[in-house]
Amino acid sequence: MIPYLPPLQALRAFEAAARHLSFSRAADELSLTHGAISHHIARIESDLGGSRLFVRVGQRMLLTETGQVLLADLREGLQRLADAFERARTHRSPAGQQPRRTLHVGVLPSLAARWLVPRLSRCQAACPEVDIALRPSAALAALDGHDGIDLAIRYGPGRWPGLRAEKLMDSHVFPVCSPALLGRTVLEAPADLLKVTLLRNPRQPWAPWFRAAGLELPEPTEGPLYDDAGLLLQAAATGQGVALARSALAMDDLAAGTLVRVCNTALVDDYRWWLVWREPLRCERADFDAFRGWLKAEAGRP
Known part of the structure; x- marks a missing residue:
């Protein structure tokens, strides 16, 4: 039986806050509010019997000794979880065939219908082992690991807190x-x-x-x-x-x-089309690089 653990989202909130030494920057990275980060930290502190994880010294926020111990072990544990998931995802079938992978792409319905879908047949040459799953939506994908989206194509200014953005094409x-x-x-x-x-x-x-x-x-x-x-x-x-x-x-x-x-x-237009993702990637780097390269090549076609 697995012993009690705080919710994974709370542990991720603590790791991000400890890495940045800032609740605000952790909130931006995880697409949460400052209050949500505070709630997650308070939940973990309660589970630890009231032990504080952070302390303020002037304008700076520092980890307590308890926080430092938890952070070191937590990072190792999260990495082992990530490694285990990656091994399971890339596990070969009994026949020795590498299973096909799926890249989930968030995109505006208008761009999907009028630009991306008509060109996807050419994507197979660049990403032969990957199936592209389009997730059309007018809402911005959080790319937080909970919406099931690996990367997105957005139309906007190119500045989204906590996310990487690379210009795809002008408008x-x-x-x-x-x-x-x-x-x-x-x-x-x-x-x-x-x-x-x-x-x-x-x-x-x-x-x-x-x-x-x-x-x-x-x-x-x-x-x-x-x-x-x-x-x-x-x-x-x-x-x-x-x-x-x-x-x-x-x-x-x-x-x-x-x-x-x-x-x-x-x-x-002041707005442009951008390829947007969050580090660390939820998808395999090789799949991401192949699709990214194909997208940029298509965007450069006359």
Whole structure:
């Protein structure tokens, strides 16, 4: 029978706090609140009969002697657990065949549908032993070991506490519409857009593009509103109006001719696409490096 142990999350919280000597930095690393870290530490101290693990000296937080003893043994124990799990995960089948591994990737639904999925057939050459499991969601993956996601592709500023981020590709924003709409309406100058319906997305406002095009116009308050960027472009492709497109999401439609660009003004977006992960990796380094290299190669294709 295994003796009583505090919850693993509490032990991880203590290890992170002891490593950083900061509850705040531990909270950022584990995507928890400062209060949650404090609660976990208090839980362990209670299990130890009230022994303190940390003490403050001026502005500094230090480990007590009890904390130092626990930290040394805990790190060894956590490493042995990680080693045991890794051995089980890479255990060969009786036939001597290495079992296939799965890489769980968090991604926005719009990027998954319009950019990543159409290219995944080429991924097999770069990652022949790995199955890619996409986890589309508009919510940010915590990458904390509890959401089942190994790495994620995010659209944003590239700064997320506790996470590593590597730029995947820039994003340019420009108006698009269906060839049929462009065929029956003259849309040569930016001001010509006032003659057509502007499709809206709350996460991609028109006002910054207006300014880049030299138009002093307020943000539109009328016109169909689409919360999903993929649905926005689908609406544009069916002739419902003109939409602002992010380059990565529209490139295949532009190549196929189902969407065409309107005007020549493109806005370089402050946000970009990023590959995001947390160290230590939950997946095998070789799998991560192979998928990462393939993604960067695909992002560099014209």
